[in-house]
Amino acid sequence: MPSKLTKVALVVGSVLGVAMSSMASAQAEVISMPSHEKSFASPIGGDIMVGSRDETINRIAPLNMVGTTREAFVTTTAYGQINAAATGKLKVGYHVGCAVTIGTGTLGATPDLIIPIPLNGPNGPNGPVGPNGPNGNNYPNQPNFPNFPNYPNRPNWPNWPNANWNNGNGGNGNGNNGNGNNGNGNNVNNVPILVNPNPVVTLNLQAGEVAEVELAEKEMIPGKLIQIVVRDFHIKVDTCTGPVTLRQFAYVYATSPEVDDSGAVFGDPTWL
Structure with a gap:
């Protein structure tokens, strides 16, 4: 499917094409x-x-x-x-x-801001609240954890600090994208924001x-x-x-x- 920029280029090209063909006949x-x-x-x-x-x-x-x-x-x-x-x-x-x-x-733009959500970020599918994260339904081998959804004191689950959370091993289930309680891994706050300018030409x-x-x-x-x-x-x-x-x-x-x-x-x- 052509982008909005391509569509604008086609419209402008068509107008200019008609104009140039008229010029050629003159x-x-x-x-x-x-x-x-x-x-x-x-x-x-x-x-x-x-x-x-x-x-x-x-x-x-x-x-x-x-x-x-x-x-x-x-x-x-x-x-x-x-x-x-x-x-x-x-x-x-x-x-x-x-x-x-x-x-x-007029020549202008109606830009879109695109903010990617990392797979391992807090809101990503592999994050703590995602379907594949520690709290999700698809967490590996979850059915083998006794009464996992209702397990009391889940943050104290044995070996919980070693659970794979947010592209690192979060400490106590609250790791900040890294190892240990404070975390040293990837910072999802540095994910680039993409901009689609969506140029608009009005005649x-x-x-x-x-x-x-x-x-x-x-x-x-x-x-x-x-x-x-x-x-x-x-x-x-x-x-x-x-x-x-x-x-x-x-x-x-x-x-x-x-x-x-x-x-x-x-x-x-x-x-x-």
């Missing part, structure tokens, strides 16, 4: 994403349009070489137009989702979440095509085990004295 790779565009009739009068194009995602191996970190460089062009008597803003960014977040961990895994990463925004001019060009924007996700998903967004907000309006397009999701 080699440099550039993918091109499809374009998206939408137009909306606006109650402001006229219409508003929003879109994105030329999106590429360059997946790269993390600098720290840890599988729970993901990195990518993203490039994209977002654009929009308000064909109405209104002002507004164009905003572009990414939604980043992590399946499982690794929170703060606080939390449900994944989705974060919004804004790349840029720009004021819009009525009737003009407004663009935001982003090249090699660095996206980094830490302490995430399992898939990391990216999805681009582009928003147009239009504002007039009477109406606030908006529109959006979303890119295709992809993983890091």
Whole structure:
């Protein structure tokens, strides 16, 4: 049966193995994403349009070489137009989702103290109160001692000082682990105490979440095509085990004295 230390090592090894396999799959790779565009009739009068194009995602191996970190460089062009008597803003960014977040961990121990009982010690099986000791049921040839359990004045039994008691010949049945009344043999008080540390590693895994990463925004001019060009924007996700998903967004907000309006397009999701 594996020890607790072995079990901990297996658990930690499994977590690290998953992390390293994720890291191995995150080699440099550039993918091109499809374009998206939408137009909306606006109650402001006229219409508003929003879109994105030329999106590429360059997946790269993390600098720290840890599988729970993901990195990518993203490039994209977002654009929009308000064909109405209104002002507004164009905003572009990414939604980043992590399946499982690794929170703060702890490393500790729940030690066990193991105190061995010597065979010949006071509480051992061969000691005075043990089953094999002078007072026990299994003492050699006990059935041949007349009325041994009830024998009066047992400490004065003939030759009792020579009885084998506590790894020595105890004097008067009370020898202190040695010969004679005072005893000079092995001292059971020097028996070493063993410690099993029982190490414990705790990882606080939390449900994944989705974060919004804004790349840029720009004021819009009525009737003009407004663009935001982003090249090699660095996206980094830490302490995430399992898939990391990216999805681009582009928003147009239009504002007039009477109406606030908006529109959006979303890119295709992809993983890091």
